[in-house]
Amino acid sequence: MTQDRKVEVVKKETPFQGYFRVDRYHLRHSQFQGGMGNVVSREIFERGHAAGIIPYDPVRDEVVLIEQFRPGAFAAGDPDPWMIEVVAGIVDEGETPEDVARRESVEEAGVILDNLHPIGRFYMTPGGSSESITLFVGQCDASKAGGIHGLDEEGEDIRVFTEPFDTAHRMVLNNRINNAMTAMAVLLLASCRETLRKEWA
Incomplete structure (x- = not known):
């Protein structure tokens, strides 16, 4: 200030x-x-601060996405309150956003991240919430992604799937992906994708 x-x-x-x-x-x-x-x-x-991660396979040029029911979208009257998202989690005391990125990628998507590339820190609804989200692209092997994941004790029921990057990008542009954090992650990945493919492939 x-x-x-x-x-x-x-x-x-x-x-x-x-x-x-x-x-x-x-x-x-x-x-x-x-x-x-x-x-x-x-x-x-x-609600604290969070980290969001878009797992990306630079060899296959694919992203790993998740889908899960969101009560906020249901309460807003969305006819399809199952949101397509990137992996994300709350940063607990003593953790770094990087720690959360690696932990949640295993818990929510069953993928292990290699390199992490930060792409920004953002306030999602600063008019009414203190939450900030640190976003990353995480290098992964997308061939191993899929299935149903999440922690039973947290009521999680998460479908994991992969999409070619170009398909995910179109899903943002046609509003099939209407979760703001996920849309930002895909669009920011677009800006650094070629560089990461050279560095990570």
Whole structure:
């Protein structure tokens, strides 16, 4: 934050604490035309930070994707709340995003990653959530990917499949992939794909 930009927290409450947490902030902040604004109250969904990984086979030019039911899409009224996604997981205390990338690739997709290439860190819904997601491309052997994965104790039922990169790219462009994190991962992979194929193949 630059020196002339300030945020003053007047009060902070936690009205809900469950698997996730909701904090209520009463705050005011610097205004573009100068001075401080009025106090505003905002609820923030606090779910921690996450890592997302698109496993990529540079030899076969294929990506590994997953599909699973998402209650948020169901609650939004989506007629098909099974989302096509990249592998992802929450960063627990003491872990790095890289740790999560490797762990979740095994748990959710059954693939072991070799090299990891970071492609960005993003806030997905900063108007109402503190969550950030660090995205990676992970080198893998896509010939070994497939089947149903996930942890029973977490209620996961995850279908794993592979697609040629060009097909996955078209799926983003025609909105067949409508999960924002996954779309970003595919589009960012497009920007570095040829370089990674030379380095990893």
